[in-house]
Amino acid sequence: MTKDVFPDHELDQLLKNAKQPELPRGFAERLQAKLQVNLESNVIAFPQKQSQTPSRRGLWLSAIPLAASLAAGIYVGTMAELPAMFSGLQDAVASLSGDAGLDLGIEDTESFLNGELS
């Protein structure tokens, strides 16, 4: 006995004629209510986490203000302190050179080496 063939078009006909399940009445309203509750619970969607590694370009760009700030700081600091520092130094040198009584001991080096001093 040969097996009864079940042609494709017959299966298609059955599938086509099977009714689809119907949405329960009030489905949309109940979903709406759920969304409402969801909103009232203040659930906020945050944007997806982005990569934590900044780009090379970003690194350079962020370094520019830092470098400028550093340079300005150095410049301002230098302008304020250096003249005072130099003027102080100049005074010290002038006072040293003008003071005849200042004995640095350098003049005695040769005598010391010759054994005249102990």
Add this chain to the structure above:
Amino acid sequence: MNVDATVLSLKGLHLESDADLLAAAARRDAAAFGKLVAKYHGLVFRVVWRITNGNVETEDIAQEAFLKLWNNPAQLREAGALKGWLVRVAHNLAMDWFRHRPVNANADHIDVEDQRPSAEDNLNRDWVTERVNAAVARLPERQKQVITLVHFEQFSQPDAARAMELSLDALESLLARARRSLKNELAEDRHDLLGSLQEKD
């Protein structure tokens, strides 16, 4: 944020693209999201219904799929993929339910009715529907899904393959197996079923 019922009306569809509606939903525009729901809730409900075999949990599971989208629309990178994404999410949620359903829910129990009506009124479309639904319900999960998408939801095979994350070849092979299984399930009543359809016509 207060969502006015009129704002979240699920009626009044306009010809707006999924991309527009999704972008608006991402800005917490509930009305736009309502339009997306109105457009796809039937599809999502039916996809879940096939997995749960019409269990009462079907509605909650279908709604959960939309809540997932509402809570994080950014997870969907391409608006064009929305339909497939919803099908996938709904299917996965339904499968989660199926795997963890209560112990007292018999694994072999099928909520879809499969009772032959009385002799007087059995030759009608409802009987065909019941027999076909019962046969689909007995298919393995992936076969059930491919029949649902291709035959009941009229997805093209490439769209169904994308929604199921399969290659086209794999989908064709799965569909062929599913159809063979359905034929085996329906073979016994085939002539009566087809006869009832002709009588109806």
